[in-house]
Amino acid sequence: xxxxxxxxxxxxxxxxxxxxxxxxxxxxxxxxxxxxxxxxxxxxxxxxxxxxxxxxxxxxxxxxxxxxxxxxxxxxxxxxxxxxxxxxxxxxxxxxxxxxxxxxxxxxxxxxxxxxxxxxxxxxxxxxxxxxxxxxxxxxxxxxxxxxxxxxxxxxxxxxxxxxxxxxxxxxxxxxxxxxxxxxxxxxxxxxxxxxxxxxxxxxxxxxxxxxxxxxxxxxxxxxxxxxxxxxxxxxxxxxxxxxxxxxxxxxxxxxxxxxxxxxxxxxxxxxxxxxxxxxxxxxxxxxxxxxxxxxxxxxxxxxxxxxxxxxxxxxxxxxxxxxxxxxxxxxxxxxxxxxxxxxxxxxxxxxxxxxxxxxxxxxxxxxxxxxxxxxxxxxxxxxxxxxxxxxxxxxxxxxxxxxxxxxxxxxxxxx
Amino acid sequence: xxxxxxxxxxxxxxxxxxxxxxxxxxxxxxxxxxxxxxxxxxxxxxxxxxxxxxxxxxxxxxxxxxxxxxxxxxxxxxxxxxxxxxxxxxxxxxxx
Numbered sequence: 100x101x102x103x104x105x106x107x108x109x110x111x112x113x114x115x116x117x118x119x120x121x122x123x124x125x126x127x128x129x130x131x132x133x134x135x136x137x138x139x140x141x142x143x144x145x146x147x148x149x150x151x152x153x154x155x156x157x158x159x160x161x162x163x164x165x166x167x168x169x170x171x172x173x174x175x176x177x178x179x180x181x182x183x184x185x186x187x188x189x190x191x192x193x194x195x196x197x198x199x200x201x202x203x204x205x206x207x208x209x210x211x212x213x214x215x216x217x218x219x220x221x222x223x224x225x226x227x228x229x230x231x232x233x234x235x236x237x238x239x240x241x242x243x244x245x246x247x248x249x250x251x252x253x254x255x256x257x258x259x260x261x262x263x264x265x266x267x268x269x270x271x272x273x274x275x276x277x278x279x280x281x282x283x284x285x286x287x288x289x290x291x292x293x294x295x296x297x298x299x300x301x302x303x304x305x306x307x308x309x310x311x312x313x314x315x316x317x318x319x320x321x322x323x324x325x326x327x328x329x330x331x332x333x334x335x336x337x338x339x340x341x342x343x344x345x346x347x348x349x350x351x352x353x354x355x356x357x358x359x360x361x362x363x364x365x366x367x368x369x370x371x372x373x374x375x376x377x378x379x380x381x382x383x384x385x386x387x388x389x390x391x392x393x394x395x396x397x398x399x400x401x402x403x404x405x406x407x408x409x410x411x412x413x414x415x416x417x418x419x420x421x422x423x424x425x426x427x428x429x430x431x432x433x434x435x436x437x438x439x440x441x442x443x444x445x446x447x448x449x450x451x452x453x454x455x456x457x458x459x460x461x462x463x464x465x466x467x468x469x470x471x472x473x474x475x476x477x478x479x480x481x482x483x484x485x486x487x488x489x490x491x492x493x494x495x496x497x498x499x500x501x502x503x504x505x506x507x508x509x510x511x512x513x514x515x
Numbered sequence: 516x517x518x519x520x521x522x523x524x525x526x527x528x529x530x531x532x533x534x535x536x537x538x539x540x541x542x543x544x545x546x547x548x549x550x551x552x553x554x555x556x557x558x559x560x561x562x563x564x565x566x567x568x569x570x571x572x573x574x575x576x577x578x579x580x581x582x583x584x585x586x587x588x589x590x591x592x593x594x595x596x597x598x599x600x601x602x603x604x605x606x607x608x609x610x611x
Contacts, residue, residue: 339566402592404589408516443560499559501552502552
């Protein structure tokens with residue numbers, strides 16, 4: 100892999116940027132791999148990268164049915180934070196946040212991580228009590244955060260409406276300055292480039308159609324391009340996790356639902372932070388390009404169609420216009436949906452399964468993007484050692500039978 | 516936006532009148548205390564989450580306020596039939 104630097108930019112300018120090395124290879128699949136990662140999104144690519152980098156397992160293939168980072172990695176609203184309530188969740192997300200902080204240097208790829216801070220608004224007394232509890236829990240876990248007044252919110256985001264006369268007045272917020280946004284595609288591309296350089300085969304346009312087992316252990320995967328052998332299969336297929344699990348006779352406690360987002364036309368810089376509100380179901384930030392990036396709530400019904408219902412977007416827009424009256428004249432450019440795999444406790448599953456050599460990393464629901472580096476890191480460790488990473492142990496699939504759920508629903512600013 | 520036919524009201528109504536009730540035909544165990552943790556967890560949390568034909572409950576929240584079932588394709592979102600609770604679907608993944 101040729102390193103990206105100011106020097107390489109200069110050098111390639113001399114040849115009109117026509118001789119850049121391809122960012123990754125397009126290899127023909129081998130017959131056999133040590134590990135096959137099913138799903139070439141951010142989490143899958145991060146898993147492959149850390150397997151190769153940290154654990155020295157380089158005989159890996161990532162099998163992707165479409166193109167790299169074309170699923171939820173390309174469809175989310177790129178918000179990064181770690182202010183979750185419970186110890187297990189906040190530590191996992193904060194590991195991720197710490198990895199984000201050094202990711203561009205680690206990957207030699209600009210993921211445009213911008214720590215512009217995240218506000219989670221409270222609109223009634225119970226919201227404020229929950230926010231105070233959560234911020235205190237965060238600080239005990241070494242995670243930055245403070246409870247801020249409406250006046251301070253107005254300083255941070257001057258366009259916001261803090262009038263006490265609005266339908267859902269803003270009474271305060273939690274503020275995590277280390278939170279922010281990153282460039283979604285760059286994360287997938289950066290991990291893909293890094294993994295490829297370490298010898299990982301990235302196989303696109305190849306769909307896994309079956310998981311072959313022998314004596315209760317995985318021996319490989321059937322694909323649209325034939326059988327590929329593997330000692331371990333790690334599935335990171337987000338919305339399609341239940342479908343892939345069913346191929347191995349495994350059931351998961353996830354339900355796949357549409358989650359929508361939309362962007363406006365590009366406008367001048369006007370919002371240099373991230374504003375989220377659970378109560379009114381909207382979150383908003385402004386991309387470097389100038390688009391207002393808006394996320395809506397998740398649809399109530401199961402679906403795989405990568406689109407949702409119009410009234411959900413409509414309610415979100417109503418909320419955004421109430422929070423930011425100035426945005427009522429902004430025209431929306433594009434709207435889309437992604438399929439999120441929601442867990443009953445709004446926490447992920449990072450786990451071995453009843454099938455030897457088969458691992459699942461799923462159930463991230465509406466908040467997987469922020470976890471991309473940490474998710475890949477602990478999942479790679481779990482797969483490499485056939486034993487849960489200490490931070491992943493609590494996210495074992497067993498918790499749905501033992502009852503040791505980590506109930507982040509509503510507790511931690513999870514928009515739902 | 517879904518247009519849902521309520522089998523009680525006999526009318527096609529907007530999705531916003533309804534609330535989703537999750538997978539249908541899940542039978543509550545008669546003796547929960549006799550179940551193992553695996554069986555109880557499976558009843559509470561594990562769903563088919565099928566891609567394709569899905570039988571699910573809907574509640575006509577701002578209409579007749581009664582539950583009914585629907586057979587829906589979770590990829591195209593087409594509702595193939597709605598039927599009253601206690602009856603069986605005529606369209607299943609097996610006979611489609």
